[in-house]
Amino acid sequence: MATSSDVFFELPELSGLEVAAGTCSATLRANCSYQCAHLAKPGRRCRLLQGSLEIAPITPLAALGLISGTCIPVVWPSSSAADRHPLSRAFASIKADGGVVTWGDARAGGDSSAVASLLTEGVVQVCRTSHAFAAIKADGGVVAWGDAGRGGHFLGVAPLLTGGVVHVCGNSNAIAAIKTDGSVVTWGNFGRKGGSGDSSAVAPLLTEGVIQICGSYFAFAARKADGSVVTWGDVVGGGDSSAVASLLTDGSVHVCGSNRAFAAIKTDGSVVTWGFAGGGGDSSAVAPLLIEGVVHVSGNSHAFAAIKADGRVVTWGDADRGGNSSAVAPLLTEGVVHVCGSSRAFAAIKTDGSVVTWGFARGGGDSSAVAPFMTEGVVHVCGNSNAFAAIKADGSVVTWGFAGRGGDSSAVAPLLTEGIVHVCGNSNAFAAKKADGSVVTWGDAGSGGNSSSVAPLLTEGVVHVC
Missing domain, CATH: 2.130.10.30 (Regulator of chromosome condensation 1/beta-lactamase-inhibitor protein II)
Known part of the structure; x- marks a missing residue:
């Protein structure tokens, strides 16, 4: 199972597509390979690579100089x-x-x-x-x-x-x-x-x-093949990037959103932010820590958390929603491989499989109630509005946060002891896919936590949940 959120990590799920015999047509584009990848893993985002470079769907295959039998690496980032x-x-x-x-x-x-x-x-x-x-x-x-x-x-x-x-x-x-x-x-x-x-x-x-396209709450940011970024929508919530336009003309390799701001990672590992200042659009307080070495950024509703190449974490934005991680700072100085946000908190997985949380306590920032279960073996964490669900290496699931929104999974606990391969959260509930293709749900019933109306359709054959 992938534990990273993008290709910048060393732990994404990798596969490959083999180039068929024959010369690539001058008009054939890489989208044909993307479609093959989508058919192999429906619902999953994917990225095709050539060396360290990303192959865009619009790239003419002939321009890649591929020969028959060449294997194009495919990365399926986790949610x-x-x-x-x-x-x-x-x-x-x-x-x-x-x-x-x-x-x-x-x-x-x-x-x-x-x-x-x-x-x-x-x-x-x-x-x-x-x-x-x-x-x-x-x-x-x-x-x-x-x-x-x-x-x-x-x-x-x-x-x-x-x-x-x-x-x-x-x-x-x-x-x-x-x-x-x-x-x-x-x-x-x-x-x-x-x-x-x-x-x-x-x-x-x-x-x-x-x-690539990324959304904040009321705006979008589009990353182009030349590394430039285009934004539109709510001008206060990230749709207007004119204040940092000169920094977004090239070199962007990934864009991430909070509810009202965006953060872009550049090829040199620096980060550019814009949008509502209180929602992470202003990163000046930690600017010296964001000029190089950033490999991933994760956003929640009003804050961001960035992982650096040495495994430490830098946070900014609304202090009460995870923008201030000082309470757990000694635990975030090294070894972090993944960060995930709920709406008001963050959870970080470390190389030893342990988890560190911070932010609004009732929104998942306080995981002390399940701490004994998260000292090792966690391979993935998913957040919703006010809770988290963590998958362990043995396929079991641990949940915490606001009970009525999925933080309490006791009603389906016997179904979450093994075999879970993916968890998805919405506003107030979670859905977990098992290795046998069945789905388990919990949390607010009206938000999808109760799937009894379609239960016969979720007993097998599910490959992805959104």
């Missing part, structure tokens, strides 16, 4: 801040045949009956907003459902979503899709100071070259 829960109250699972099962708050996308006929097969990725979902099918077409104003309907851009989509990303009220040619299509909420469903203000910059 991370890049896929943060946008306060959703529903879940969607992809099954081995590409069908989709949904449950939870019907108004938030838990009821997909209106598009059921389009979700019986072929789905390779699903993303969500606070009240809707969007799914990519193997042919590159998109299906959306849920609240129409928050991404569940894309009538205005429908002709652009019939094929060629390689990735979809949601924030609270809108969705952005990357196409094979690196262009971007957006839909959803158009309010909130130039809401992020409307990208017309930066449309000329989104016609090609985009390889």
